[in-house]
Amino acid sequence: MEQANGPEAKAEGKVDVTVRVTNFAGRHLCYNKLPSHFRALDMWMRRARGSRRFAVENRSPRPQVSVIRCKSRRPLVLQKTTSEQNMFAPTDISQLDENGFAVVPSILDQETIQRVSQLVDVARAANNSENVANSSGTYGLRNLTDVVPEVAELVRHPAVVELVRNAMVGEPFMVRSTLFDKTPGANWGVFWHQDLSIAVEQRHEVAGFSAWTRKAGVQCVQPPVETMRQILAVRLHLDDCFASNGALKVLPRTHKLSKLTTAAVEAQQQHTSEVVCEVAAGGAVLMRPLLLHASSPMDVEASRRVIHFEFASFELPPPLQWRYRIPTK
Ligand SMILES: O=C(O)CCC(=O)C(=O)O
Numbered sequence: 600m601e602q603a604n605g606p607e608a609k610a611e612g613k614v615d616v617t618v619r620v621t622n623f624a625g626r627h628l629c630y631n632k633l634p635s636h637f638r639a640l641d642m643w644m645r646r647a648r649g650s651r652r653f654a655v656e657n658r659s660p661r662p663q664v665s666v667i668r669c670k671s672r673r674p675l676v677l678q679k680t681t682s683e684q685n686m687f688a689p690t691d692i693s694q695l696d697e698n699g700f701a702v703v704p705s706i707l708d709q710e711t712i713q714r715v716s717q718l719v720d721v722a723r724a725a726n727n728s729e730n731v732a733n734s735s736g737t738y739g740l741r742n743l744t745d746v747v748p749e750v751a752e753l754v755r756h757p758a759v760v761e762l763v764r765n766a767m768v769g770e771p772f773m774v775r776s777t778l779f780d781k782t783p784g785a786n787w788g789v790f791w792h793q794d795l796s797i798a799v800e801q802r803h804e805v806a807g808f809s810a811w812t813r814k815a816g817v818q819c820v821q822p823p824v825e826t827m828r829q830i831l832a833v834r835l836h837l838d839d840c841f842a843s844n845g846a847l848k849v850l851p852r853t854h855k856l857s858k859l860t861t862a863a864v865e866a867q868q869q870h871t872s873e874v875v876c877e878v879a880a881g882g883a884v885l886m887r888p889l890l891l892h893a894s895s896p897m898d899v900e901a902s903r904r905v906i907h908f909e910f911a912s913f914e915l916p917p918p919l920q921w922r923y924r925i926p927t928k
Contacts, residue, residue: 692766692885699854699890700874701766704882706758707835712881715753716837716904719778722746729815738785741815742798743776743906744925750776750906751925753835759883760927766885767831769912773925774798774830781845781903786896788845791864793853794832794888795821797909798922805916817922822915824857827888830911834884837904840877844901845894847876847884854887867891 692701707715722740723730729746731739744751753759754773763771775798781787795810796819802811807823840846850871853859859867868891876884886892888909897903915921 692762695766695885695887698851699887700849700851700876701885702876702878702882703762703885704879706762706883707753707756707881709881711753711756712837715747715750715906718747718749719743719837719904719906723778723780732785738780738782738787740778742817742923743778744773744923753906754908754925754927759833759835762883762885763831763833763910763927767910767912771831771910771912771927772921773908773927774911774921774923775909776923777907779903779905779907781897781901783897783900786845788896789894791850791868791891791893793827793859793864793891795827795858797822797826797830797915799915800920800922801918803918805919808919824889826915828854829913830888830909832886832888833908833910834886835906835908836878836880836882836884837906838902839879840882840903840905842875842877842895843899844897844903846878846903847886847905848873848893848895849876849886850874850891854890856889858889859891864891 692703695701719740727740727746729741729743731741740746751773796812798814798817798819800818802818802820807826808820810821812819834847838844850867851874853867853871856863856867871891873893878884910927911921
């Protein structure tokens with residue numbers, strides 16, 4: 600692979616790789632472009648090679664085509680990614696409404712990733728009331744823009760703005776921010792669930808709004824399901840994120856359902872093939888909150904920092920108000 604892309608490509612840290620995906624009998628399934636960052640690609644290929652589900656062959660030098668054969672009958676989990684030139688094209692997220700999620704590589708540049716990572720790590724080390732922690736340290740930060748105000752700059756980052764505006768109707772603003780991390784000391788997983796709550800300024804009894812709770816001092820409530828359908832989660836990755844270090848897993852198209860009971864969640868899990876949203880540092884996963892999602896503990900010693908933003912472009916029924924309302928411009 601290194602030879603095929605030439606020393607220049609490696610020096611730049613980039614490769615342009617097309618992967619042909621076939622079933623194990625060799626029948627063509629699709630072509631996928633893989634993440635263009637060499638390290639991410641390398642990790643991905645190593646993982647695919649190590650897996651009993653895939654056979655990986657490298658083919659023709661330029662453009663490089665790797666053939667991946669899927670041994671299992673379950674669909675191969677590969678994100679549709681695109682080249683850097685057209686990564687903000689609407690087609691990148693064309694499946695969002697149908698599948699309830701989309702994976703978009705290379706949204707944030709290296710400098711931004713490093714700066715935000717440093718700020719977030721400093722905040723984690725401090726003892727904030729927003730910290731979600733165990734004895735081994737902090738593995739989450741709620742109300743992230745309260746703790747690290749600079750994170751709000753990401754909401755106005757041109758690539759993030761373009762992405763969010765392509766995905767939403769109206770004038771989007773950010774209504775909630777959370778840091779999710781996994782560490783060897785806090786190696787958590789979360790079972791299949793939907794995100795059902797929003798953060799509001801103050802409690803007011805309004806028809807259709809129920810299950811009031813306070814999280815890290817912020818009033819939260821479950822709005823009607825139609826309200827949740829209009830929200831978009833944008834997860835920005837500060838670390839490479841693969842199945843091995845606890846990437847988000849989703850059950851495609853389940854966002855079209857309503858609020859699900861535990862039994863209904865289990866039934867969906869039986870009948871829907873999960874997709875692992877693998878993405879390199881700097882990439883994003885877009886997700887509708889009602890989509891069933893989960894994540895597993897890491898199999899490797901790593902960290903997995905994800906900034907999870909939620910965006911809306913509508914007001915709540917008065918007198919309810921959003922707790923956070925950070926505009927994209
Ligand atoms: O980041 C993860 O792995 C899980 C996040 C999650 O459970 C959520 O967004 O509700």
